[in-house]
Amino acid sequence: MSDFITSIKENNSIVIIETNGYLNNVGGEAVSAVVYEKMAQGQTKFLINMAGTKIVNSIGVSILIEIIEKLQEVNGKIGYYNLAPIVAKTFNIMGLTKYSTVHETEEAAVNEL
Amino acid sequence: MASDFNINDLQLKYLELETLLDITNELNSFDQISVLLQEILVKSCGVLNASSGLILIEDDNSDVLHIGADFNIDISVLKGLIFNKRKGIISEINESRKALNIKIEDDSFLSKTQCKFGLIAPFLDKKNLVGVIILFDKESRQGLSPFHDSDANMLSAIATQASVAYNNIKLIENIKEAKTFNDNVMQSIVTGVFTTNLMGEINHINRAAIAIINLDKENVLGNHYEYVFESNEFITQLITKCELESVTISESQILLECNGKSTTVNISVSPLMNDANEPIGSVVAMEDLSNLDKLKSTFKKYVSKQIVDQLLENDEMLNLGGQEQEATILFSDIRGFTSMSETMAPNEVVETLNDYFNLMIEIIFKYNGTLDKIIGDALMVIYGAPNSTEQDTENSVLTAIEMQEKLIQFNQDRIINLKQPIKIGIGINRGKVISGNIGSKQQMNFTVIGDSVNLASRLCSVAAADEIIVSDAVWKKVKHLKSFKSKKLTPVKVKGKVKPIEIKEIQYNRPEFQYELAYEKIEQFLLLNLPQQYTYHTIEHIRDVVIQSERIAKKEKIEKSVIQDIKLAAWLHDVGYIWEPQRHEARGAEYATAILNEMKFPKSKISLITGMIMATKIPQSPKNHYEQIICDADLDYLGRADYDTNSNNLLQEIELVKKLTPKEWLQIQEKFLKAHIYFTTTSQKLRNQNKNKVLNKIQQQLKNN
Structure with missing residues (x-):
C-alpha cells in the first residue's frame, strides 16, 4: 500500500479506499492499483474517502476516468465522499460527476451506491 | 463512449480560470502568510498538474529567501542551501520579473529535488522581488514533462494575485507590529497619554493615564472625554480648544479631580493629524507631578525652593561626602x-x-x-x-x-x-x-x-x-x-x-505699630472672651463705637494719626467687661497699658488711649477733644432711629442683675437722657434733635402710665 492510500476496508460489499495527499499521477496510480486488484477479486463497487486529499490535478482525474471506464465494463460503480470544495469543483468541471457519484458521508454513500 | 471521457483543453482552461478565480476570491480571507502561501502552492500545483512545488519567500532585511511553503516534496534535501536573490535562477527571475519555464540543470540548487522540469514565477512588491513560486515536473499520463508557455502565463497570473495578498498580509502584520510596538511604548512610559477620535471618544489610553483618571480602562475607552472628565471643565476646555483650533496647548500644575483622586499634572493637548494633514482627533499627555511634589515638599521642609530645584537638576549634590x-x-x-x-x-x-x-x-x-x-x-x-x-x-x-x-x-x-x-x-x-x-x-x-x-x-x-x-x-x-x-x-x-x-x-528699626493688625487681633480677642450673657455690651456695640468714633473724628477734623489712636481706644473701651464689669473702664485701661507697653507703644500715646477709655465711664467726663469724641460715639445711639433696639438690649442686660418695672425703666431712661449731653458739635448737630424726640416720647409714656 502506497503512502497515498491510508486504509482499505469493505462495507456492505463496497470497497472503501481512504486517501491522503495529492491526487496526482502517483496518487491516481495508487488508487487504480487497489481498484484493479479488488476487481480481479470480483469487487465492483468502490468508494473513495477523500477527507485527506485537499488537491487533485487533471492527471489524477484522468486516472479516475480510466478506472470508471474499466468499472463500466463490469457494471461496476465508484463514488466519493468527504470531498474538499476545490476537489468537488474540479471533479465537476472535469465531468467526472457525470459518470460517478459524490456523497456527503460514508453512510449516505453506502446506501446510495 | 470512451471519447466522452477524454478531458479536453476547454475543460482544462475552464478549470484554470475557476482556480484563478477561487484564488482571487480566497486570497483576502487569509491573515497568516504561511497559510496563504500553502494554499496558493497547493492550488497552483493542482491546476497546472505539477508534481510538487515550493515557495521561497524573503527574509526581512536580507537578500536571502527561505522556504515559505512546500508541497509534495522532501525539503530535507534542501537543508543548508542558501536561496540568494542575486544568484542562479532566482537572480534571473529577479531581473526578468516574469514566469520562466526551466529545465533543472545538474548544477542548479533545484537539482537537489531530483526533479527535471520547473516553472518559476516571481512574487513582487511593487518592483521588488519578495519571493518565488516554483512548480516541479508537469505530470501527464506519459510521464513527467516540461511546463507549457500557457502554464507560465497561468502561474504568472496566480503569482500576481498572490503577491497582492502577500503584501496585504505583510502590511497588516507590519501595522500590527507597529501597533504592538506603540502600545508597548505607550504602556511603559510614565506620562499618561490618551487619544481621542473626531467624535471626541477616547480610543487609546496607556496605563499611566488610567492611573491618573482612576477609572477602569473599559469605562474610559469609547467614552467621550467630556464624560470621562466631567468634573474637570478646564481639561475639557483645553481639548475642545485643540479640536477647534488645531493648536497644541500646554498647561502646568493643573489639579485634576477624577473619581475621588486628586492629581497635579502638567498637561499638553495636541491635534492628531493623518497623512493628508487633516485632523483626526487629539492626543493628550499628562505628566503626573505627585511624586515630584512629594519629593519637593519633603525637601522644602529643610531648604528653599531654589535649592530643591538645584538638587533635582544635579543629583550629584546628594552624594555622601x-x-x-x-x-x-x-x-x-x-x-x-x-x-x-x-x-x-x-x-x-x-x-x-x-x-x-x-x-x-x-x-x-x-x-x-x-x-x-x-x-x-x-x-x-x-x-x-x-x-x-x-x-x-x-x-x-x-x-x-x-x-x-x-x-x-x-x-x-x-x-x-x-x-x-x-x-x-x-x-x-x-x-x-x-x-x-x-x-x-x-x-x-x-x-x-x-x-x-x-x-x-x-x-x-x-x-x-x-x-x-x-x-x-x-x-x-x-x-x-x-x-x-x-x-x-x-x-x-x-x-x-x-x-x-x-x-x-x-x-534694625522696630517696625511701625500695625494699627489695622491690632484692631483685627483685638476684635478676635473680644469675640473669644466677651461674656456671652451681655446683650448690650457686645461686639456689635464695640464695632458701632469704633465706626461712630472714626466718623465723628473725621467730621471734627482730627488728624489721621490720632484717629488711629481714637479707634484703638474705641476697640478697647469695653474690654474690661471680660474681667470686671463694675469697673470695666479701669480694667480696660490697665489691659491697654499692659499690652501697649509690651508693644513698645509710645508712653504719651498710651496715656491718651487710657484717658479715652476712662472718659466713657458714666457719667461721662471727657477732658479733651479726643475723649469727647469717644464719649459721643459710645452713646451715639441715644439720638438714632435704632434707640429702641439698643435700649431694649440694655434693659435685658440690666435685668440680669435686677428686674425693673416698665415705669422704672422709663424713669431711668428719662433721667439718663435729660442728664446726657453730646460734647462734639458734630454729634450735637446730628443727634440732639432725635434724642429730644426720644425723650419726649418717653415722657409721654410716663404721663400715660
Whole structure:
C-alpha cells in the first residue's frame, strides 16, 4: 500500500479506499492499483474517502476516468465522499460527476451506491 | 463512449480560470502568510498538474529567501542551501520579473529535488522581488514533462494575485507590529497619554493615564472625554480648544479631580493629524507631578525652593561626602523659653513653637537659607552650602533682621491675647566649614561642621533678647551695604577661643505699630472672651463705637494719626467687661497699658488711649477733644432711629442683675437722657434733635402710665 492510500476496508460489499495527499499521477496510480486488484477479486463497487486529499490535478482525474471506464465494463460503480470544495469543483468541471457519484458521508454513500 | 471521457483543453482552461478565480476570491480571507502561501502552492500545483512545488519567500532585511511553503516534496534535501536573490535562477527571475519555464540543470540548487522540469514565477512588491513560486515536473499520463508557455502565463497570473495578498498580509502584520510596538511604548512610559477620535471618544489610553483618571480602562475607552472628565471643565476646555483650533496647548500644575483622586499634572493637548494633514482627533499627555511634589515638599521642609530645584537638576549634590568651603551660619534661640514653657500646657508649647517656626522658616527660605536643624527652640541655618553665592552673608543678616521684625508682629497677637511674647537672640558667623551629606545611605543629612559653626552658636548665646550679634567676618562682608547699621560691642570671650572675639550688634528699626493688625487681633480677642450673657455690651456695640468714633473724628477734623489712636481706644473701651464689669473702664485701661507697653507703644500715646477709655465711664467726663469724641460715639445711639433696639438690649442686660418695672425703666431712661449731653458739635448737630424726640416720647409714656 502506497503512502497515498491510508486504509482499505469493505462495507456492505463496497470497497472503501481512504486517501491522503495529492491526487496526482502517483496518487491516481495508487488508487487504480487497489481498484484493479479488488476487481480481479470480483469487487465492483468502490468508494473513495477523500477527507485527506485537499488537491487533485487533471492527471489524477484522468486516472479516475480510466478506472470508471474499466468499472463500466463490469457494471461496476465508484463514488466519493468527504470531498474538499476545490476537489468537488474540479471533479465537476472535469465531468467526472457525470459518470460517478459524490456523497456527503460514508453512510449516505453506502446506501446510495 | 470512451471519447466522452477524454478531458479536453476547454475543460482544462475552464478549470484554470475557476482556480484563478477561487484564488482571487480566497486570497483576502487569509491573515497568516504561511497559510496563504500553502494554499496558493497547493492550488497552483493542482491546476497546472505539477508534481510538487515550493515557495521561497524573503527574509526581512536580507537578500536571502527561505522556504515559505512546500508541497509534495522532501525539503530535507534542501537543508543548508542558501536561496540568494542575486544568484542562479532566482537572480534571473529577479531581473526578468516574469514566469520562466526551466529545465533543472545538474548544477542548479533545484537539482537537489531530483526533479527535471520547473516553472518559476516571481512574487513582487511593487518592483521588488519578495519571493518565488516554483512548480516541479508537469505530470501527464506519459510521464513527467516540461511546463507549457500557457502554464507560465497561468502561474504568472496566480503569482500576481498572490503577491497582492502577500503584501496585504505583510502590511497588516507590519501595522500590527507597529501597533504592538506603540502600545508597548505607550504602556511603559510614565506620562499618561490618551487619544481621542473626531467624535471626541477616547480610543487609546496607556496605563499611566488610567492611573491618573482612576477609572477602569473599559469605562474610559469609547467614552467621550467630556464624560470621562466631567468634573474637570478646564481639561475639557483645553481639548475642545485643540479640536477647534488645531493648536497644541500646554498647561502646568493643573489639579485634576477624577473619581475621588486628586492629581497635579502638567498637561499638553495636541491635534492628531493623518497623512493628508487633516485632523483626526487629539492626543493628550499628562505628566503626573505627585511624586515630584512629594519629593519637593519633603525637601522644602529643610531648604528653599531654589535649592530643591538645584538638587533635582544635579543629583550629584546628594552624594555622601564632604568638602571644605566658606559658609555663613546663623543660630537663633528663644530667650527664656524653658521657663516660659513651664507655665504653659504641653499642647500650647507645641502650638507656640510650630507657629513660631513656621514664621521663621518662611523668612529663612525667602533668603535662600538652608535649615540645617531645629534644636529644641533653636534654629541652625546655613547660607552658602550646598551652593554659594555672593549674597550669602547679606542674606543671613537680612534673615536675622526680618526674623526680629516679624517676631514683633507675631508677638502683637500674643500680647493682645495676654500671652508672653517670644524674644529671640541671633548669632551669625562666617568661615570655613566642612559641608556634605553626613550619615548613612539610609539616613543622611546635609550639614556643616567645624569651628566656624561652633562660633556662630556661641555668638547666639551672647545675644540678648531682640539682639543680632555678628562676628567681624560677617560685618566685613556686609559693611559696604548702606542698609545695614551696626554697633560695636566689647569683644567677648567665648568657649573654645583664647582671644576675645570682636563682635557687632546689627541695628534694625522696630517696625511701625500695625494699627489695622491690632484692631483685627483685638476684635478676635473680644469675640473669644466677651461674656456671652451681655446683650448690650457686645461686639456689635464695640464695632458701632469704633465706626461712630472714626466718623465723628473725621467730621471734627482730627488728624489721621490720632484717629488711629481714637479707634484703638474705641476697640478697647469695653474690654474690661471680660474681667470686671463694675469697673470695666479701669480694667480696660490697665489691659491697654499692659499690652501697649509690651508693644513698645509710645508712653504719651498710651496715656491718651487710657484717658479715652476712662472718659466713657458714666457719667461721662471727657477732658479733651479726643475723649469727647469717644464719649459721643459710645452713646451715639441715644439720638438714632435704632434707640429702641439698643435700649431694649440694655434693659435685658440690666435685668440680669435686677428686674425693673416698665415705669422704672422709663424713669431711668428719662433721667439718663435729660442728664446726657453730646460734647462734639458734630454729634450735637446730628443727634440732639432725635434724642429730644426720644425723650419726649418717653415722657409721654410716663404721663400715660
